[in-house]
Structure formats: structure tokens, C-alpha cells
Amino acid sequence: MQMKRIGIFGGSFDPIHYGHLHLAEEARCRAKLDQVLFIPAWVSPFKQDTQPADGSQRLEMVRMAIASNPGFAVSDMELKRREVSYTADTLRRCKAMAGSESRLYFITGTDAFLTIEQWYKSEELLRNYSFLIGTRPGYCEEELSRIIGKVSQRFGADVQRIEIPQLDISSSRIREKIGMGESVRYLLPDGLIYYMEHNGLYRGAPEEPSETDRHIEELIAGRLKPKRLSHTYGVVEEAGRLCARFGADDRKAKTCALIHDAFRERGNLVHGAAAAAYMKETLGIDDLDMLNAVRFHTTGRPGMSLLEKVIYLADAIEPGRSYSGVEELRELAESDLDRACLQAMRHTIAYLKGKGESADPLTEQAAADLSKHIGGTAAVGERRSHE
Ligand SMILES: [Fe+2]
Ligand SMILES: [Fe+2]
16 A cells, blocks of 8 residues: 655644745655645634634635645644644644655744744654655755754755745735735635635734723623623623614724623613713713713613714614514614614514503603604615714
């Protein structure tokens, strides 16, 4: 039986690009590999310079990028483990799966190989596996020859150079370009560019929470029960979406969403006012629009601003909400903020009526106001400031 030759190509592939694909293909052809197995590594989410792609997204992009090459395959073995693994451990697992009738070729770049002697269990690696090193003409050639000579002599290592032309593409450069809104076409397959756009990948570093938001997050972590806390973060998430859709200020909305139910235990009627008072007196927020959005988040009121509507509606349809009618509300919220708010108010009024209670007069007035507005010359998402 013929020995199977398998190339192992590890990396974060964040994202995979033509530099990787070209090296893998050259390695496959030159070393006559039966297969090249791409193994996306688990990457600590804390080590990223920009909004990271999660493991399943990096895996999906590798899948898409290699789909047309029957000599390429991908494994999620590293991602499943959810911890940074050593090459020695990965190769041992691959070898166990591939069986004794196989030879593994570890594919890596020049920079990485130059430090091979410092790798974990480097001797085991060099004695048991072959190495295919992607090299560029004129790049660290002498240094590389010296290391190859040394490890071949000491450990009988099998190291081949795979010369690739100056294809100077890096994942970090791609992330940077996307973060700056620049084109990355011809650096990686078009399908991946569409995928990254569609999933909002690498669009710049996640924004640091403000001092105020940090304060509120500590406050609610201490005050709210888990269920209420998860509702609160659902409102933050939903408000972010509504802001993007209808053009409201997402930083203001985030702060309002975080604090809106911080004093929920004080009762349905006053908790909005209590939170608004805390914002003003303790946090020193004097933005009237923000204070109103929090104060009236349960009832609404006539003449609501864009921000008030966003918070009101986000509270009603955040992903954790489940009541009959919420799906229709979410659908309406896709396109028409005013109609969605109106419907949410009508829902509340009807719900309370069913229980033999009456809604807050402000909700009745807000619904009447919105209904008049929509019937007249209402434009979707129109800003009506009352400041
Ligand atoms: Fe509330
Ligand atoms: Fe709420």
C-alpha cells in the first residue's frame, strides 16, 4: 500500500487569502501531496486588533475558498477544542487519524520556521514530520539555510523550500484595509469579500464603552436579576439595530438602553422616572432627549423623538421577548418605526384592557398622536425634536 502524503496547514486564517491558497497549492504540487488539510486555529478573542471573525466564520471562509480544489480539505478540530494548541499536539492528533501508512508535511512560512528551535517539542516535530517552508526570493535566505542545515544534521529533519513569488498579502493588512473602508479585491476570492461584507466582519475596532456606560454596567450587574439583565442587553442590541436602520444616535441609545430598567424593582409606574433621575443627578447627564427616552420608555408620550421611539420599541421587541404579536411587530420594525411604535402601544392598551385594567393616559395620548401623524404627512422615521 502506498504511503499517503498529507499536508497540514494551520493558521488563524482571519481571513484566508490568496497568499495562503497559493502556498498550499504549490506545496501540494511540488511535494506531490495527496491532500492539504487546512486547520483553522482557535484564536483568543482578546488578542484581536479589530472586530474578530469568530471561529465558525473563519471556518466557513476557508470552506468557501477551497471548495473548488479537490486536493484541499478543512478540519474544525482546533476550533472545537477552543484553546490555543501547540503544533506538536495538533500533528499528533492528525497522525493518529491518518494512520501509520501516512506521512505528514507541515506547511508554514519562513518567519515561523526561523524560530523552529524554540517551538514546543521541536525535536519531536523535526524528527517525525516533514516541513514545507514557503519562501520568497531574497527574504532571509541565508538565515533559513543555516537553520535548515542545522536541524537536518542534528535531527535528520526533512525540510523543503516551496518558493512562491512575491505575493505579499497578509490577513492583518486585509483587516486593516477593510477597517479603513478600502477595497480588498484580488487579495482573496470575491465570494469571501461578499461574505465579509454581509457579516460585517473587520469593520474596525469595537468601540470602547464610555466611562458612563461602564458605570451603568456595574450598577445593573449588581442590581438586576439575570433575567432582567439579559432583557437589558437584548434592548441594547435591538436599539443598536434600530439606530442603524432609522439613523438615531447609537451611543445615546446604548446608554439609555443599559439603564432603562436599572430601578425596575420600584414598580412599573416609576422605574423609568427613577432611572432618569439617577442619570441626571448621579451621572450628570443633562441631555433632555436621553432623559426623556428613559423616563417614558414604558408609556411613551405624545410628540416622541426618534430616540424615544427607538428605546420604546427596542424594549418591546428585543430578542428575548416572546408574546403573541411580537413577530408582526418585529416585521413592521424592519421598515416603519412609527407604525411599529403605534402597534406596540395598541398591543399594550389591548393587553391591559383584557386584564380589566386601563393603560396609562400617556400611552393613549401617544397612540392617538402617532396615529394622527401617520394618517397625515408622516415620513418614516422622521425626527421630531421636542427639545
Ligand atoms: Fe422598563
Ligand atoms: Fe425593559
